[in-house]
Amino acid sequence: MAGQPRLRVLIADDQALVRDGFGMILSAQPDITVVGEAADGAEAVERTRELGPDVVLMDIRMPNLDGIAATARICAETSTRVLVLTTFDLDEYVYDALRAGASGFLLKDMRREELVNAVRVVAAGEALLAPTVTRRLIADVVSRDRPARGSSAASDRLAVLTARETETLRQVARGLSNAEIAAVHVVSEHTVKTHVSNVLAKLGLRDRVQAVVLAYESGLVLPGDLGVPGETMPPARS
Incomplete structure (x- = not known):
C-alpha cells in the first residue's frame, strides 16, 4: 500500500x-x-x-x-x-x-x-467484537458487579447525548453492526458511523468496546437484550 x-x-x-x-x-x-x-x-x-x-x-x-x-x-x-x-x-x-x-x-x-x-x-x-461476542461477553462482565438499575454516575454521563445518539448507543450495545442499525432505521451506514463517532467523542471513549460496556453499566441496555429489527428510533433533538 x-x-x-x-x-x-x-x-x-x-x-x-x-x-x-x-x-x-x-x-x-x-x-x-x-x-x-x-x-x-x-x-x-x-x-x-x-x-x-x-x-x-x-x-x-x-x-x-x-x-x-x-x-x-x-x-x-x-x-x-x-x-x-x-x-x-x-x-x-x-x-x-x-x-x-x-x-x-x-x-x-x-x-x-x-x-x-x-x-x-x-x-x-x-x-x-462480533455481535454475538458483544452480547455474550460484555453483558456478562457488567452483570457480575453492576447494581440492578445501573450506575447513576454512568447514567449521568449519557445526558450529553441526543436522543438519536442514545438510541444508536443502545443498538450498538445490543450487538448490531453499523449496517444493521442503518437497515433498521432506514438511514445510510455513513450516518450511523457519524452517530457512533459522536457518541465516542462526547463520552470520551476510546472505541466501540468501551461504549458497549458503558451502555450496560448505565442500565441503558440490560444483559440479555437483543437488537430488534423494526424498533422505532426516537426523534433526534436538536
Whole structure:
C-alpha cells in the first residue's frame, strides 16, 4: 500500500514460537511492520513506551506482569490499541482485559487472514467484537458487579447525548453492526458511523468496546437484550 504509513505492531507472548509465527505472518504484509517483541507483561509495557506501536498483540497469561495488568497500563498511558490473545473465547480473563481497555480479542487458533484483518481493524479505531461476542461477553462482565438499575454516575454521563445518539448507543450495545442499525432505521451506514463517532467523542471513549460496556453499566441496555429489527428510533433533538 504505497504512500500510506505502515502499521506498527508489538507482539507480547511468553512463547517464542508464537511470537515468531505471528511476526512472520504480519511482516509479510505490505502495510504492517513488527517493531518489537515482549516475553512478559512488564516488558510489553516498557517496549510500548519506547516504540509507540499502533497495536499490541497481548497474551493474557504471562510471567512478571500478566496481560490484563499490562493492557490496563498501556491503555491508561498511551494511545496504543491492544488486541488480547486467548486460547478459549470464554476465558474469564478476557472479560477483565476488555474492562482494562482492550479493543478486542483473538483466539490463538485463528487463520492468518483473521490475524492480519484484526490488526488493520483495530488500528483503524474499530473494535474487534462480533455481535454475538458483544452480547455474550460484555453483558456478562457488567452483570457480575453492576447494581440492578445501573450506575447513576454512568447514567449521568449519557445526558450529553441526543436522543438519536442514545438510541444508536443502545443498538450498538445490543450487538448490531453499523449496517444493521442503518437497515433498521432506514438511514445510510455513513450516518450511523457519524452517530457512533459522536457518541465516542462526547463520552470520551476510546472505541466501540468501551461504549458497549458503558451502555450496560448505565442500565441503558440490560444483559440479555437483543437488537430488534423494526424498533422505532426516537426523534433526534436538536
